[in-house]
Amino acid sequence: MSKLCAWIVFVVALLAVPPLLHAETADWPQRPIRFVIPFGPGAGADIGARLIQDRLQARWGKPVVIENRPGGDSMIAIQAVLSANDDHTFLWGPSGSFIVHPYQYKRLPYDPADLVPVARFSSTILGVGVPASMKVATLADFVKRARAEPGKFNSAAVPGITELAFDYFAHNAKITMTKVPYKDIVQAVNDLAEDRLQIYSASYAILRPHREAGRIVVVAQMGRERAPSLPDIPTGIEAGYPELEMDGNVGLFGSKALPAELRERIGADVVKVSDDKDIDDTLNATAQTPSRGGAKEFAASIERQRAQIATIAKALGIQPTR
Numbered sequence: 001m002s003k004l005c006a007w008i009v010f011v012v013a014l015l016a017v018p019p020l021l022h023a024e025t026a027d028w029p030q031r032p033i034r035f036v037i038p039f040g041p042g043a044g045a046d047i048g049a050r051l052i053q054d055r056l057q058a059r060w061g062k063p064v065v066i067e068n069r070p071g072g073d074s075m076i077a078i079q080a081v082l083s084a085n086d087d088h089t090f091l092w093g094p095s096g097s098f099i100v101h102p103y104q105y106k107r108l109p110y111d112p113a114d115l116v117p118v119a120r121f122s123s124t125i126l127g128v129g130v131p132a133s134m135k136v137a138t139l140a141d142f143v144k145r146a147r148a149e150p151g152k153f154n155s156a157a158v159p160g161i162t163e164l165a166f167d168y169f170a171h172n173a174k175i176t177m178t179k180v181p182y183k184d185i186v187q188a189v190n191d192l193a194e195d196r197l198q199i200y201s202a203s204y205a206i207l208r209p210h211r212e213a214g215r216i217v218v219v220a221q222m223g224r225e226r227a228p229s230l231p232d233i234p235t236g237i238e239a240g241y242p243e244l245e246m247d248g249n250v251g252l253f254g255s256k257a258l259p260a261e262l263r264e265r266i267g268a269d270v271v272k273v274s275d276d277k278d279i280d281d282t283l284n285a286t287a288q289t290p291s292r293g294g295a296k297e298f299a300a301s302i303e304r305q306r307a308q309i310a311t312i313a314k315a316l317g318i319q320p321t322r
Contacts, residue, residue, distance in 0.1 A: 100160050208287060
């Protein structure tokens with residue numbers, strides 16, 4: 001057989017056998033898909049996942065099971081996903097639940113790089129509140145008072161990216177406050193409303209009831225742009241304190257067992273089923289902002305967030321202590 005004939009036979013044989021990757025992608029899913037959430041039912045991330053659960057089930061033809069695994073600083077949920085190490089088990093939640101871990105823990109039971117971005121879904125609105133009784137109208141007003149009375153004011157912030165951004169703001173604004181620890185940081189808003197706490201940074205969902213009751217004033221939101229549902233609250237950037245800019249990315253993550261082609265397909269499916277006014281309205285009503293993107297867009301936003309956190313950690317001299 002000539003070399004040319006042998007080459008033709010080889011090419012024909014190769015084309016006759018579809019690549020395994022394409023076959024696996026086309027056949028996916030083969031069983032129920034699990035979305036593991038690092039929070040309990042009713043949390044913002046949980047609400048978001050349930051908004052598209054039925055739509056994804058209809059699109060994929062298999063059940064989408066939502067599994068709430070709170071606790072352990074999100075590591076219980078993360079390890080559940082990574083230990084499964086397959087293309088049917090995913091983490092649904094905020095990127096901030098794990099990208100700060102290397103700055104908090106000397107040794108981690110997992111590698112953050114093993115969590116692969118699949119789809120961006122929303123952004124949790126983060127904000128900064130002060131007691132209405134302080135008669136503070138703007139963030140600049142608060143900073144002026146805090147500088148005039150160093151160490152007098154009490155502060156608190158939700159651990160993770162929110163606290164890091166808040167500490168960076170205080171550092172650059174050159175204000176000194178007493179940080180109050182909480183076993184349940186959500187309860188800090190009650191102390192804020194009673195002026196036992198003078199400033200508090202948390203998700204807007206936590207702040208909203210007391211703001212609507214007139215007990216607190218939200219002086220800034222922490223997104224790059226004003227949330228459509230909160231056009232009257234300036235961003236930290238607009239208030240003159242860009243250190244308070246932090247995106248509350250929420251979306252879908254897989255393990256490295258997920259092939260790149262399948263990751264793109266799943267990401268596109270999540271974006272497709274999420275494009276709905278009713279979903280947008282529900283997100284806005286629960287202090288979240290629609291922020292959709294496929295795997296590449298989500299990965300880019302997370303890398304930007306990682307760079308922000310690295311800058312903050314360097315400026316504050318943060319070292320892992322746990």
